[in-house]
Amino acid sequence: MPYVVTRSCCADASCVLACPVNCIHPAPGEPGFATAEMLYVDPRTCVDCGACTSACPVDALKPHTKLTEGELPFLELNASYYKENPHADRAPMYVVPKQRALPEGELSVAVVGAGPAGLFAADELLRHPGVRVTVFDRLPTPYGLARAGVAPDHQDTKQVTELFRAIESQPGFGYRLGVDIGTDITHADLLREHHAVIYAVGAATDKRLGIEGEDLPGSVSATDFVAWYNGHPDHAADPHPLDTERAVVVGNGNVALDVARILTADPEALARTDISDRALAALRTSKVREVVLLGRRGPAQAAFTVPELLALAALKDVDVTVEGRPEDLAPDATDKTRLLAELAARTPVEGRRRIVLRFLTSPVRLTGEDSVRALEITPTELRTDDDGTVRAVPTGATETLETGLVLRSVGYRARPVPGLPFDEARATVPHEGGRVEPGVYVAGWIKRGPNGFIGTNKTCAHETVESLLDDFAAGRLTGPASAVGVAADALGLDAWRAIDHAERAAGEAEGRPRVKLTDTESLRRAAQAEPTAVPGVR
Secondary structure (H helix, E strand, C coil), X not given: CCEEECCCCCCCCHHXXXXXXXXXXXXXXXXXXXXXXXXXXXXXXXXXXXXXXXXXXXXXXXXXXXXXHHHCHHHHHHHHHHHHCCCCCCCCCCCCCCCCCCCCCCEEEEEECCCHHHHHHHHHHHCCCCEEEEEEECCCCCCCHHHHCCCCCCHHHHCHHHHHHHHHCCCCEEXXXXXXXXXXXXXXXXXXXXXXXXXXXXXXXECCCCCECCCCCCEEEHHHHHHHHCCCCCCCCCCCCCCCCEEEEECCCHHHHHHHHHHHCCHHHHCCCCCCHHHHHHHHCCCCCEEEEECCCCHHHCCCCHHHHHHHHCCCCEEEEEECCHXXXXXXXXXXXXXXXXXXXXXXXXXXXXXXXXXXEEEEEEECCCCCCEEEEEEEEEEECCCCCEEEEEXXXXXXXXXXXXXXXXXXXXXXXXXXXXXXXXXXXXXXXXXXXXXXXECCHHHHCCCCCCCHHXXXXXXXXXXXXXXXXXXXXXCCCCCCCCCCCCECXXXXXXXXXXXXXXXXXXXXXXXXXXXXXXXXXXXXCCHHHCCCCC
């Protein structure tokens, strides 16, 4: 009975370490690790011991006999990886990271950003004795996109926060939440208080379309929309009237699929998740019946991953249709185009909400007087440059889609970090192995750009921490000169635990994972409570 990796895989490789027969790949050190969409179990050599399940932070590993109908395609997906990547030599085996011998004395490190990249960096540092880590974040809550980016109907993926809870419980770990670097304290302040600073601030803004009408009401960043339905304090109160029958999402990455699923989901199913109460109320009265996803390029170039496409295909009460030329959906081309061909062959069910995947289409302009009323689009054709880059070129013909809601989902972009160099073209901080200069480091999307998965940050953080420890061992880091006076309302670990406890207590009363507090004032009030005094939580 082989185990199977399913959609929620975060690719952090915990299962690789746990497997006694090395049957989970790609492993750290192998081609494809940290860039593969997920990890895969080899069904021929899995010994059915279940060790991987106890190590997986997101319950992605299941016995093949326990798969749901929607998860059955993952059985073949796991097996097909090994048809193309046999791993006959079964090497290299993942090696447990060893503690490094560091110079005597405490190493103090500030980590700016409490998302997955920052917490994995803290974890890598705390593997070594004598290290003290303080994690800063502008928000009163940690976990970054794991809290405010993962879709509420993907609660399995959100289980990675249990791993973060274990990281923050380690000796030497501390929080300073609700502290804005550059406003409350400066980069120079952090350097005076610590041996080193790691910036793991992610990519907080979205890329724009650059078309006429983009700033009309009803033209929305998918980044902001996701933050809205996840209850991010910056966007929880944003107005998003859903009074249009058709919504259009420009882009076809995983975030675009998330937005489409939420817009077409049964609100009663969402009511059992941690979705924002304000967003849930809006979705209960939503008029949206169709969501069209536009991709400039063809099906083979679609940005969404195969696991997320499989999850979309498994929806029971929503039709998923594909518009494209039959020759672009050759079922024997790739897993992605094969799945798209199967979706294209489905017969729609009358009366259902539907999601339409439309390829080789580019937005031209948004029209409307006081708000968006339509999106003008144009077909595109693919051309391959001399360097092999496939580009979508508009054909010149146009078509109009009536819509009152257009969401751009064409990628994230990082902002410059005060005091650090910034590459405007790549929207990253220039570095070498995570080192900007001795004492200053980067990890996560501000380091490598907005790519990879939650677990990718683990490998990324390891590289950065190795550079930092090399500098410490070589005597290139200056010890703390003085303590920095941080605002008295900075929140520590106990304050976050009080917030977490309050949200879970409210959720338990309603049969939900948690009920999020979505404004800074409510979060700070909850932070002042004693966690053990919150009723209703065992």
